[in-house]
Amino acid sequence: MKQLDVQIMGQSYLLGCPEEGDARLLLAVERVDAAMCKIRDGGKIKARDRIAVLAALNLSFDLDNQTQTENVAQNDESRAADPRLIQILARLDDALSGDGQLI
Numbered sequence: 001m002k003q004l005d006v007q008i009m010g011q012s013y014l015l016g017c018p019e020e021g022d023a024r025l026l027l028a029v030e031r032v033d034a035a036m037c038k039i040r041d042g043g044k045i046k047a048r049d050r051i052a053v054l055a056a057l058n059l060s061f062d063l064d065n066q067t068q069t070e071n072v073a074q075n076d077e078s079r080a081a082d083p084r085l086i087q088i089l090a091r092l093d094d095a096l097s098g099d100g101q102l103i
Helices: 022-041 048-080 082-094
Strands: 002-008 011-017
Touching: 011 022, 022 048, 022 082
Parallel strands: none
Antiparallel strands: 002 011
């Protein structure tokens, strides 16, 4: 395991990094630094520990939203591939093709 010297909000940190993982770690450092600087530059919060907690919560929330969006997309793809649903959709299309109304 190698070590990388990085800076987050002007503070130096020496981080352990697995081999071949330095690009991902540097990207994570960049995201954390940007999130923390944005909060700090907002001017309402000055304490580093509070900024770090808020940045962590924001990043976690964003990651959770992204994960949920990806899960919805995967579920839509799996449903679209279900032959029963394709058949039901075809029957609905046939039923609606006349006047566009169900009743």
